[in-house]
Amino acid sequence: MAGQLRFDGRVALVTGAGNGLGKAYALALAERGAAVVVNDLGGDIKGGGKSSKAADTVVSEIRSKGGKAVANYDSVEEGEKLVQTALENFGRIDIVINNAGILRDKSFPRISDDDWDIIQRVHLRGSFLVTRAAWPHLRKQNYGRIIMTSSTSGLYGNFGQANYAAAKMGLLGLSNTLSKEGEKNNIICNTIAPVAGSRLTQTVMPQELVDALKPEYVAPLVVYLCHESCPVSGKLFELGAGWFSQTRFERAKGALLREGNDFVKPEEVRDNWEKITDFTNSDKPTTGNTEFLATLLSSSKEEAPKQTEKRSLKENIQSFQPPPVTFKYTEREAILYALGVGVSTQQPDYLKFLFELSEDFSVLPTFGVIPAFDTMMNSLHSGIPGFPIDPTRILHGEQYLELYKPFPKSGALKSTLRVVDILDKGSGALILYNVQTVDEKNEPVAFNQFGTFVTKAGNFGGPKSSPEARLTADPPSRPPDATMSEKTSVDQAALYRLSGDRNPLHIDPSFAAMGGFAQPILHGLCSFGFAVRHVMKTFADNDMTKFKAVKVRFSKPVLPGQTLQTEMWKEANRIFFRTKVVENGNVCISGAYVDLKEGSNTSQKTVTKGNNDSLQSDAIFEEMARQIKSRSDLTAKISAIFFWNITKNGKVANTWTIDMKSPKAGEVYQGQPRTGKADCTITIADENFMSLVTGKLAPQQAFLSGKLKLSGNIMLAQKLGEILNAVQAKL
Numbered sequence: 259m260a261g262q263l264r265f266d267g268r269v270a271l272v273t274g275a276g277n278g279l280g281k282a283y284a285l286a287l288a289e290r291g292a293a294v295v296v297n298d299l300g301g302d303i304k305g306g307g308k309s310s311k312a313a314d315t316v317v318s319e320i321r322s323k324g325g326k327a328v329a330n331y332d333s334v335e336e337g338e339k340l341v342q343t344a345l346e347n348f349g350r351i352d353i354v355i356n357n358a359g360i361l362r363d364k365s366f367p368r369i370s371d372d373d374w375d376i377i378q379r380v381h382l383r384g385s386f387l388v389t390r391a392a393w394p395h396l397r398k399q400n401y402g403r404i405i406m407t408s409s410t411s412g413l414y415g416n417f418g419q420a421n422y423a424a425a426k427m428g429l430l431g432l433s434n435t436l437s438k439e440g441e442k443n444n445i446i447c448n449t450i451a452p453v454a455g456s457r458l459t460q461t462v463m464p465q466e467l468v469d470a471l472k473p474e475y476v477a478p479l480v481v482y483l484c485h486e487s488c489p490v491s492g493k494l495f496e497l498g499a500g501w502f503s504q505t506r507f508e509r510a511k512g513a514l515l516r517e518g519n520d521f522v523k524p525e526e527v528r529d530n531w532e533k534i535t536d537f538t539n540s541d542k543p544t545t546g547n548t549e550f551l552a553t554l555l556s557s558s559k560e561e562a563p564k565q566t567e568k569r570s571l572k573e574n575i576q577s578f579q580p581p582p583v584t585f586k587y588t589e590r591e592a593i594l595y596a597l598g599v600g601v602s603t604q605q606p607d608y609l610k611f612l613f614e615l616s617e618d619f620s621v622l623p624t625f626g627v628i629p630a631f632d633t634m635m636n637s638l639h640s641g642i643p644g645f646p647i648d649p650t651r652i653l654h655g656e657q658y659l660e661l662y663k664p665f666p667k668s669g670a671l672k673s674t675l676r677v678v679d680i681l682d683k684g685s686g687a688l689i690l691y692n693v694q695t696v697d698e699k700n701e702p703v704a705f706n707q708f709g710t711f712v713t714k715a716g717n718f719g720g721p722k723s724s725p726e727a728r729l730t731a732d733p734p735s736r737p738p739d740a741t742m743s744e745k746t747s748v749d750q751a752a753l754y755r756l757s758g759d760r761n762p763l764h765i766d767p768s769f770a771a772m773g774g775f776a777q778p779i780l781h782g783l784c785s786f787g788f789a790v791r792h793v794m795k796t797f798a799d800n801d802m803t804k805f806k807a808v809k810v811r812f813s814k815p816v817l818p819g820q821t822l823q824t825e826m827w828k829e830a831n832r833i834f835f836r837t838k839v840v841e842n843g844n845v846c847i848s849g850a851y852v853d854l855k856e857g858s859n860t861s862q863k864t865v866t867k868g869n870n871d872s873l874q875s876d877a878i879f880e881e882m883a884r885q886i887k888s889r890s891d892l893t894a895k896i897s898a899i900f901f902w903n904i905t906k907n908g909k910v911a912n913t914w915t916i917d918m919k920s921p922k923a924g925e926v927y928q929g930q931p932r933t934g935k936a937d938c939t940i941t942i943a944d945e946n947f948m949s950l951v952t953g954k955l956a957p958q959q960a961f962l963s964g965k966l967k968l969s970g971n972i973m974l975a976q977k978l979g980e981i982l983n984a985v986q987a988k989l
Contacts (some may be wrong), residue, residue: 510540587671
């Protein structure tokens with residue numbers, strides 16, 4: 259038998275814990291090592307009054323037994339205060355049990371607005387406010403356990419409790435949704451419908467039964483649901499008197515009465531009532547019926563007028579031919595796209611991308627995804643016969659783009675889509691969409707392959723790979739030949755979405771939160787545009803006529819305002835690359851490459867720069883690289899890794915690494931350390947760094963005045979003196 263369920267190091271918040279069920283939960287958790295916030299307003303069962311006595315009594319009992327507890331007397335409508343009590347006293351919060359409640363029982367016609375509103379505020383809104391206050395802390399620590407308290411009155415109805423039943427059923431919906439949103443962050447949320455003797459149930463039960471249904475008989479299930487070993491989430495349990503049962507919905511097989519596009523008549527419903535209500539072959543649904551209906555309708559379409567065999571999925575996708583989509587654009591759309599993927603007037607050659615009258619005006623090659631995007635989205639919304647798709651589970655997984663000729667400044671392009679394969683990846687399905695784009699003369703302009711991943715749609719028995727797939731490629735196992743860093747704007751997603759991808763995930767914080775993100779994220783195709791620009795600037799001198807094709811895999815999300823660093827490797831006419839988020843080190847684009855046309859000149863500078871050509875410090879680091887290269891003795895003398903944050907106008911404008919530990923001869927390059935961690939991190943403004951190197955600013959003075967900031971092993975910074983002195987002599 260496994261050991262006792264312990265909660266050592268965990269912090270629990272129990273609302274309404276001064277009496278009854280809440281008190282039983284608080285005592286049980288404290289007995290097993292949890293630190294408990296005992297919340298109770300101390301009012302009566304109708305929500306009136308306030309007292310600290312109830313919460314204080316429970317806290318005293320816990321402490322008398324050697325446990326840890328503090329009291330909180332705030333209303334659950336002040337959820338932030340309850341959670342702050344946990345943070346201030348115990349430094350964290352792990353468990354939230356929403357138990358607080360009141361009653362205003364009256365038959366439906368006699369329920370006043372006040373009777374209705376206060377029940378919703380305490381039960382439903384109160385649970386929402388407390389849980390919302392705790393949610394960011396649970397997500398950050400990647401752990402949380404939440405209990406919502408419903409009632410059999412909510413599940414089945416009860417005379418005189420319409421207000422209470424409505425709130426309690428609302429809590430079940432809230433819990434089921436949070437279980438889905440919290441899944442990726444190990445936040446488990448379940449609902450209980452307990453039956454126990456308490457101040458509230460005294461109003462609807464005889465006293466003899468109230469005495470027999472002790473709250474202590476309910477607590478064991480709640481304790482288990484709050485433990486880290488509990489695997490279930492999004493479930494509903496009825497319990498009381500030591501009896502525990504999971505409850506779930508049942509759905510009859512029903513009857514499809516629709517034929518083609520004809521509307522169903524009420525008389526047909528009447529005549530098929532036995533089928534509609536027959537539970538003989540029922541199922542136990544765990545999600546809504548959207549996918550079920552899509553499958554049902556697709557199956558009905560696949561049948562001949564009377565009775566024919568269903569076509570296979572492969573036959574369905576081969577016959578699926580959505581109509582072509584025409585995309586008209588002018589220089590305005592091309593310029594807007596360029597701005598959306600980071601082209602700035604601060605760059606030396608911006609005119610060729612942002613000014614339509616420039617002699618060498620060019621449309622960025624990655625603009626080629628835009629005409630094809632609408633075609634692909636139309637297909638996602640209309641669905642694929644025989645393969646229903648839930649739009650909320652779609653992720654953009656991979657992208658391939660090939661241009662047959664440079665994009666004209668304006669035109670009307672026609673894109674035709676076909677689904678070439680659906681791959682079974684177990685955890686989901688990868689759908690491969692090929693989109694051919696032609697111009698007004700019907701001449702090929704571009705080819706796209708979108709790889710969209712549909713989560714939880716796998717295990718359907720499909721192929722694992724496809725000869726149609728354009729494959730990713732890993733970079734060479736050597737340090738990159740060049741890097742380039744560029745900071746995105748905090749408004750980058752808002753700007754890029756104007757080019758066509760209006761997914762609310764990239765603009766609406768509420769919608770982003772539904773997807774498990776703290777804020778709206780940047781479009782993958784926006785990061786894609788940044789990265790390809792980096793490659794073309796570094797290896798093609800921004801001559802976009804040299805572009806042939808690009809392939810990427812989208813690995814991690816990017817937040818607007820973060821810095822993208824592209825590492826590049828040259829192999830003949832193929833440039834392998836990967837793109838990282840500088841602020842957290844996550845690789846957001848992997849398995850990527852750009853193919854340049856045959857005969858392209860793909861040389862690059864020894865040290866490539868980011869979007870900061872005006873920084874004085876760039877020249878210093880280039881000279882440091884030369885000095886280190888000429889001095890083979892320096893690596894052994896210094897033996898440390900230095901990471902530099904170069905700021906401008908108060909913000910990080912560029913980052914550099916001086917690695918005098920990993921390579922034998924030392925190395926200077928842009929961005930984060932490629933191997934190991936920095937021993938010393940140095941932060942200094944661009945202009946102050948120049949003053950420091952030229953001798954106008956003394957190091958000690960810079961450090962004491964806050965102009966030079968050091969972290970890590972700050973004594974190692976003295977070892978840079980020999981390099982900086984050599985640089986000063988050259989400058």
